[in-house]
Amino acid sequence: MSMPARTDPRAPWPLGDEEQTAPGRRRAGPAGRVLPPVVFSLLVLGAWQTYTELADISPLLLPSPWAVARSVVANASLFADNAIVTLQEILLGFALGSATGMALALLLTSSLLAERAVYPWLVASQMVPIVAVAPILVVWFGFTIVPKVVVVALVCFFPLVVNTIDGLKSVDPEMVRLMRTLGMTRPRIMRSVRVPSALPYVFSGLRVAMALSVIGAVFGEWVGASEGLGYLMLALNNQLATVDLFAAVAVLSLLGIALFFLVGLVERLVIPWHHETRRGLQQ
Amino acid sequence: MPDPLVRLQARGLAKRFEFRGGSIQALDGLDLEVVDGELVSVIGPSGCGKSTLFTLLAGLEEASAGTLWLDGERCDASRLLGRVGYMPQRDLLMPWRTILDNTTLGPEAAGVGRAEARRRALELFPAFGLAGFERRRPSELSGGMRQRAALLRTFLAGREVVLLDEPFGALDSLTRAGMQQWLVQMWEEHRKTILLVTHDVDEALFLSDRVYVLSPRPGRVELALEVDLPRPRSYGLTTAEPFVERKRLLLEHLGMALGEAS
Numbered sequence: 001m002s003m004p005a006r007t008d009p010r011a012p013w014p015l016g017d018e019e020q021t022a023p024g025r026r027r028a029g030p031a032g033r034v035l036p037p038v039v040f041s042l043l044v045l046g047a048w049q050t051y052t053e054l055a056d057i058s059p060l061l062l063p064s065p066w067a068v069a070r071s072v073v074a075n076a077s078l079f080a081d082n083a084i085v086t087l088q089e090i091l092l093g094f095a096l097g098s099a100t101g102m103a104l105a106l107l108l109t110s111s112l113l114a115e116r117a118v119y120p121w122l123v124a125s126q127m128v129p130i131v132a133v134a135p136i137l138v139v140w141f142g143f144t145i146v147p148k149v150v151v152v153a154l155v156c157f158f159p160l161v162v163n164t165i166d167g168l169k170s171v172d173p174e175m176v177r178l179m180r181t182l183g184m185t186r187p188r189i190m191r192s193v194r195v196p197s198a199l200p201y202v203f204s205g206l207r208v209a210m211a212l213s214v215i216g217a218v219f220g221e222w223v224g225a226s227e228g229l230g231y232l233m234l235a236l237n238n239q240l241a242t243v244d245l246f247a248a249v250a251v252l253s254l255l256g257i258a259l260f261f262l263v264g265l266v267e268r269l270v271i272p273w274h275h276e277t278r279r280g281l282q283q
Numbered sequence: 284m285p286d287p288l289v290r291l292q293a294r295g296l297a298k299r300f301e302f303r304g305g306s307i308q309a310l311d312g313l314d315l316e317v318v319d320g321e322l323v324s325v326i327g328p329s330g331c332g333k334s335t336l337f338t339l340l341a342g343l344e345e346a347s348a349g350t351l352w353l354d355g356e357r358c359d360a361s362r363l364l365g366r367v368g369y370m371p372q373r374d375l376l377m378p379w380r381t382i383l384d385n386t387t388l389g390p391e392a393a394g395v396g397r398a399e400a401r402r403r404a405l406e407l408f409p410a411f412g413l414a415g416f417e418r419r420r421p422s423e424l425s426g427g428m429r430q431r432a433a434l435l436r437t438f439l440a441g442r443e444v445v446l447l448d449e450p451f452g453a454l455d456s457l458t459r460a461g462m463q464q465w466l467v468q469m470w471e472e473h474r475k476t477i478l479l480v481t482h483d484v485d486e487a488l489f490l491s492d493r494v495y496v497l498s499p500r501p502g503r504v505e506l507a508l509e510v511d512l513p514r515p516r517s518y519g520l521t522t523a524e525p526f527v528e529r530k531r532l533l534l535e536h537l538g539m540a541l542g543e544a545s
Contacts (some may be wrong), residue, residue, distance in 0.1 A: 115536065174371055179388070179392070180370070181367065184388075273378050
């Protein structure tokens with residue numbers, strides 16, 4: 001056990017072998033990220049296109065991707081106008097539902113009694129089919145944006161409650177004990193330890209909620225609306241305009257994908273440490 | 284009333300954990316004391332209640348029986364909490380904070396402004412071998428560096444008595460040897476009052492002024508050995524005759540303790 005001679009503790013650390021373990025990050029470049037989904041999508045669309053052409057499928061039953069794409073371009077302004085309506089419903093409902101969900105989770109974790117009393121109701125609220133409730137919402141709120149926003153909020157709020165509660169409980173109890181020995185008060189531990197530990201869980205909930213909220217908005221429009229992508233789909237379906245219906249679905253999908261990745265982007269900005277830690281663990 | 288120089292003293296300390304279907308007597312009738320500026324170690328077989336002892340001394344849990352004094356004042360758990368520094372086995376650095384912001388948690392909790400807390404921390408970074416890593420996150424550091432960051436966080440909290448629970452237990456032996464050497468030099472310079480839990484006899488002897496050997500559960504002090512080896516100490520000491528003699532004595536007591544357990 002020979003040690004380098006060292007008398008001044010302020011001298012640089014003597015063991016040069018262990019400075020920074022994080023090795024060069026093996027991150028896929030932009031090409032590595034974009035290429036696989038693009039290639040895969042082209043393969044799927046190509047197969048689809050070839051099939052509809054070779055088998056001579058009627059566009060009323062299954063339109064080819066190319067025909068759908070042309071419809072999107074041809075009806076661009078119609079789709080854009082309706083997409084904006086649906087987007088508003090999604091964003092308002094998502095914000096309302098997520099905020100309510102997180103607030104409720106904070107409330108429930110601060111009181112075991114409240115959590116025990118209310119939790120069954122939370123689960124029960126998810127057993128109620130939205131299809132059954134949506135018409136009543138229209139009766140209550142009329143043909144306005146409100147019933148759609150409420151439907152979206154209803155589907156968003158549950159994943160947020162569950163994930164936020166799990167996140168707030170996921171905190172390392174040892175960490176809480178350590179903070180107590182450092183003299184931290186309970187509210188401060190909540191702010192400095194519990195909430196940051198919960199954020200990765202919250203963002204998982206937000207991503208699920210965002211995906212659900214797109215469907216929620218369409219549902220809300222089906223029950224009673226005069227505009228929006230969901231309304232448009234219903235109308236096109238009734239007219240047997242299958243190509244344009246597929247085009248509306250494509251626009252909605254693109255909107256949903258964009259929103260989903262937007263949440264992921266915000267997550268990377270808000271909790272960059274989470275991804276760094278995960279990457280560190282994978283190495 | 285203990286001697287005024289005695290910072291921390293325990294008399295007849297006991298801890299019993301009750302749970303459904305039984306109870307465990309973790310500690311029973313434990314006596315120890317730490318004098319101002321001393322570095323004292325506690326060693327014992329695994330499961331002898333070393334970590335339980337620390338949760339009592341840190342004020343995280345109430346003792347079932349016995350008395351604790353801090354600076355001559357009789358204290359229950361609520362009076363100890365926040366006055367005794369405590370470093371658990373794991374570094375428990377917050378992954379969302381930079382190394383610098385992890386080390387300032389103590390002053391922050393005490394209401395010191397962020398700028399001032401950072402200034403105090405930055406002064407210590409070179410001595411802790413962390414210069415240049417202030418803005419890094421814990422996941423980017425090696426085990427030894429993370430442990431030093433945790434130590435820095437503990438020392439910056441400014442407690443008079445500091446408890447270290449197997450601080451180097453998870454490190455490889457070479458890194459651990461370096462950390463021990465470094466800790467002993469830091470301590471000889473600053474003379475903090477430190478109580479250290481370890482299962483490493485060499486570490487206990489090399490670092491300490493006194494070593495307490497605990498018995499198997501329920502933990503009691505089996506032997507209190509004054510380590511009157513000269514300071515400053517260097518690693519050459521660990522192979523010298525006086526060191527080996529004391530090591531043999533400690534191992535005998537530990538062996539006896541282990542023998543009783545089986």
